[in-house]
Amino acid sequence: MITPEPRPGLRGIEPYEAPQLDVRARLNTNECPYPLPEGFRRELAEAVGSQALNRYPDREALELRAALAEHAGHAVEGTWAANGSNEVIEQLLLAYGGPKRRVVVFEPTYLLHRRLAWIAHSEVERVELEPPWRIHADDMVRKHRHGHPAVVFICSPNNPTGNAQDPDIVAATAELAKGELFIVDEAYIEFGGASMLPHLERLPNLVIVRTFSKAFALAGARIGYCLTSPQVVEDLRRVRLPYHLSSLTQTAGIVALRHAREAASILDRVREQRDRIAAALPGLGVEAFPSDANFVLFRPPGSAAQVWQGLLDRGVLVRDLSAVVPGCLRVTAGTPEEVDLFLSALEEVLA
Numbered sequence: 443m444i445t446p447e448p449r450p451g452l453r454g455i456e457p458y459e460a461p462q463l464d465v466r467a468r469l470n471t472n473e474c475p476y477p478l479p480e481g482f483r484r485e486l487a488e489a490v491g492s493q494a495l496n497r498y499p500d501r502e503a504l505e506l507r508a509a510l511a512e513h514a515g516h517a518v519e520g521t522w523a524a525n526g527s528n529e530v531i532e533q534l535l536l537a538y539g540g541p542k543r544r545v546v547v548f549e550p551t552y553l554l555h556r557r558l559a560w561i562a563h564s565e566v567e568r569v570e571l572e573p574p575w576r577i578h579a580d581d582m583v584r585k586h587r588h589g590h591p592a593v594v595f596i597c598s599p600n601n602p603t604g605n606a607q608d609p610d611i612v613a614a615t616a617e618l619a620k621g622e623l624f625i626v627d628e629a630y631i632e633f634g635g636a637s638m639l640p641h642l643e644r645l646p647n648l649v650i651v652r653t654f655s656k657a658f659a660l661a662g663a664r665i666g667y668c669l670t671s672p673q674v675v676e677d678l679r680r681v682r683l684p685y686h687l688s689s690l691t692q693t694a695g696i697v698a699l700r701h702a703r704e705a706a707s708i709l710d711r712v713r714e715q716r717d718r719i720a721a722a723l724p725g726l727g728v729e730a731f732p733s734d735a736n737f738v739l740f741r742p743p744g745s746a747a748q749v750w751q752g753l754l755d756r757g758v759l760v761r762d763l764s765a766v767v768p769g770c771l772r773v774t775a776g777t778p779e780e781v782d783l784f785l786s787a788l789e790e791v792l793a
């Protein structure tokens with residue numbers, strides 16, 4: 443039998459996937475617990491119905507990018523969209539990573555950054571941070587210990603720790619950079635923390651990556667975007683697949699942006715539940731880390747795996763992040779009812 447030989451190391455890694463289980467409270471992937479309102483659905487159905495799907499989509503996604511640029515207050519030439527922010531990041535790494543090019547990540551952080559760097563055949567350099575995981579100027583120096591990297595990732599607010607970084611420290615380092623691209627993942631910026639946006643005009647090596655999957659309540663639509671300099675967008679056009687963004691996706695994004703104000707009105711409710719979780723956990727003997735995002739990282743006493751299973755047995759699915767931050771689980775701020783269920787299940791498990 444002739445078996446195909448995959449790229450070296452491929453079978454040494456597991457597929458990146460969180461469990462998708464049918465339970466009462468799915469609090470493991472940081473989605474928004476509320477869908478966009480009925481008006482959005484109606485408009486979207488109508489807009490999709492009038493699409494000419496026998497034709498390729500607008501390759502440059504100009505209408506969507508113009509709407510995103512307006513939404514963010516940035517130039518359309520420096521605004522780019524793709525199928526989720528993960529695809530934006532993959533495209534950035536295809537353009538700026540590659541063999542013998544180093545990608546720095548500050549850990550603990552979002553595992554996909556490292557994974558996507560590997561997919562793009564880049565070398566990964568991990569700089570470890572200590573709780574409360576704030577990046578200081580000297581951490582920025584540490585990333586240079588093997589010379590200048592090609593790409594530096596910052597996640598703010600950071601997943602899974604929840605803390606935001608200081609934009610001024612990131613900007614000060616980016617200003618002194620010699621050719622490296624600074625990718626700041628702002629997937630949770632609508633929930634808290636300060637954006638890098640005010641620094642964008644002055645820093646052509648800065649990319650702010652954002653998503654519709656969290657605050658915009660559209661994880662199912664797969665829309666992400668970035669705000670950067672026109673040169674970076676030009677480079678992304680060289681690596682993206684032709685017609686990478688379907689007409690259906692572009693339409694969903696355009697219609698969703700018309701409902702941006704309604705989406706924003708949900709944020710307070712989510713933050714309220716996040717703060718409620720963070721306030722309740724210490725009373726259960728659980729260490730909770732402060733969060734600027736829509737989730738809370740927490741460390742229960744005893745085995746994280748056992749607590750995770752105990753919660754699941756009671757219909758509550760959270761994320762086991764003990765491989766990333768020792769002993770820790772992460773819970774998404776859901777509806778008040780879901781949070782009730784989470785807190786009472788956790789109390790039972792720990793009893």
Ligand SMILES: *Cc1c(COP(=O)(O)O)cnc(C)c1O
Binds near residue numbers: 661
């Ligand atoms: C959830 C998340 C994303 C979102 O990815 P999409 O591909 O846009 O769904 C990006 N970055 C971080 C840090 C996240 O936690």
